[in-house]
Amino acid sequence: MDFALFLDFDGTLVDIAPRPDAVVVEPGLIQNLEALRQRLGGALALVSGRPIAQIDGFLTPARFDAAGLHGVERRREGEIVGGRPEDHPDLRRQVERLHADSAPLANVLIEDKGASVAVHWRLANAEDAQRAEALVKEAAGLLSGAYRLQLGKAVGEIVPATATKAVAIRTFLEEAPYAGRRAIFLGDDKTDEIAFASVTEDGGVAVRVGDGETAAARRLPDPAAVRALIAAWAAGEPIDPDALPPA
Structure with a gap:
């Protein structure tokens, strides 16, 4: 087969x-x-x-x-389609907010991927990790269902719902x-x-x-x-x- x-x-x-x-x-x-x-x-x-x-x-x-x-975004035979940051203005506003609100949290990383955003707290202490998870959940909730939150190993990522x-x-x-x-x-x-x-x-x-x-x-x-x-x-x-x- x-x-x-x-x-x-x-x-x-x-x-x-x-x-x-x-x-x-x-x-x-x-x-x-x-x-x-x-x-x-x-x-x-x-x-x-x-x-x-x-x-x-x-x-x-x-x-x-x-x-x-x-x-x-997807690539087959060398051609990439999808993934333009400018197609996601509401998400871009939440990325700015996440950067600002997470600034006081030590070892919390905001990974801006353009059309999605991930918040990492693997290296953070327990209190900052809890706060980071709350921040990404709050940001996802403000995006009115157009995006979804995916929780992984010490990371929360907001991606388009589709x-x-x-x-x-x-x-x-x-x-x-x-x-x-x-x-x-x-x-x-x-x-x-x-x-x-x-x-x-x-x-x-x-x-x-x-x-x-x-x-x-x-x-x-x-x-x-x-x-x-x-x-x-x-x-x-x-x-x-x-x-x-x-x-």
């Missing part, structure tokens, strides 16, 4: 870092991804909460098909070279659960990386295991996601 492979980035391909700009791409990963993409006839895409430009920066010189900002990784994957699967293939999606966070459910519903295989309750049927323990799997598949071992450990 022909497969289409969809991969989250943070916590899946690379280990979670204290700051988004501090992740490390392990040697050989880019080459293995390129080899696996070739083996899959091009049907490999990254599906991330990061902007596509950030993913490119970590994986340079490679340029993969990708959905960024949880699907707000953008999900599930929609992004389904859109890829409507187009060559993904069409007609069985989807495999690997992700690690609460924000990936909607896509786990949709991929499973469509007959694909969802793989949760790390612990936690999940809608995925399969599980890998950590990003190191993901990288080892990609290396094995790139080297020609059988691609059999149903043989992975159960979740």
Whole structure:
């Protein structure tokens, strides 16, 4: 059977870092991804909460098909659509407010992605973390349902309500070279659960990386295991996601 492979980035391909700009791409990963993409006839895409430009920066010189900002922007065959900050004036006002209100909070990071915004409190003390979470929840509530709040690992992100990784994957699967293939999606966070459910519903295989309750049927323990799997598949071992450990 022909497969289409969809991969989250943070916590899946690379280990979670204290700051988004501090992740490390392990040697050989880019080459293995390129080899696996070739083996899959091009049907490999990254599906991330990061902007596509950030993913490119970590994986340079490679340029993969990708959905960024949880699907707000998407690139296939080199062309990017969606994700313009100027299309989100209400969100831009809340980004300014988040910067101002979080300024007194030590080690709270506002990650402005243009068409979405993430508030990180991984390095903050308990009191500041609680305040940061309250701020991002308040900002999302003021956006009148046009945006939704996604809570992850010490992060809250506000994204357009219509953008999900599930929609992004389904859109890829409507187009060559993904069409007609069985989807495999690997992700690690609460924000990936909607896509786990949709991929499973469509007959694909969802793989949760790390612990936690999940809608995925399969599980890998950590990003190191993901990288080892990609290396094995790139080297020609059988691609059999149903043989992975159960979740």
